[in-house]
Amino acid sequence: MADKEKYYIAIEGQLLEVNKEIYEVYYKGKRKEQYFEQDLKIEHTKINKETGERIVVPSREDSFERLLEAEKQFAEDGNSVEDEVIHTIMVEKLQQTLKMLSEEENTIIQALFYEDLSETELAKRLGIARTTLQSRKYKILEKLKKYFHY
Structure with a gap:
């Protein structure tokens, strides 16, 4: 074998x-x-x-x-680092500026811009006319602009 x-x-x-x-x-x-x-x-x-x-x-x-x-190009898939930094700084500045508002002003801004309540809904909740609320909102926004720029 x-x-x-x-x-x-x-x-x-x-x-x-x-x-x-x-x-x-x-x-x-x-x-x-x-x-x-x-x-x-x-x-x-x-x-x-x-x-x-x-x-x-x-x-x-x-x-x-x-x-x-090979010098291939890549599509940008979002914001640049610089844009992200600027956004972060702006958010921090906005938060600091919001702290300078009165309690009533803060309540209006929070409800309209963070809770997405309509002016009509918020006016009913606060027991005031919608036009009065709208006037207050514009005054608060002007105040925020002043704080924000300085």
């Missing part, structure tokens, strides 16, 4: 002896994995048989650094 061939696969740096069937399945899977990696990561070209035109098939996976080197 002839000596049996021995088959080994390397797993985590160790050689394991396996039968021929396991060896073939393992290395077939490894080759397939390498093929897919190359297909995903490497840009390649194809030639259109009818027109002879060269078609570039980009890689499906790319690094940010390579895209920058």
Whole structure:
């Protein structure tokens, strides 16, 4: 009887002896994995048989650094850092300015702008005419403008 061939696969740096069937399945899977990696990561070209035109098939996976080197543009997906900083400063300044209002003025601003109550609803709640409330609102907003600019 002839000596049996021995088959080994390397797993985590160790050689394991396996039968021929396991060896073939393992290395077939490894080759397939390498093929897919190359297909995903490497840009390649194809030639259109009818027109002879060269078609570039980009890689499906790319690094940010390579895209920058290729001078690819990226769409901005939101506000810039500067815009976010300015927004934060403005919100803080508004909060400080709101603290300078009287309790009644603060109640009106909170209800109209933070609770989204209509002028009619708030006027009913406060027991005053809507036109009176509207007049007070404009005075408060003018006051806020003055505080806000200085």
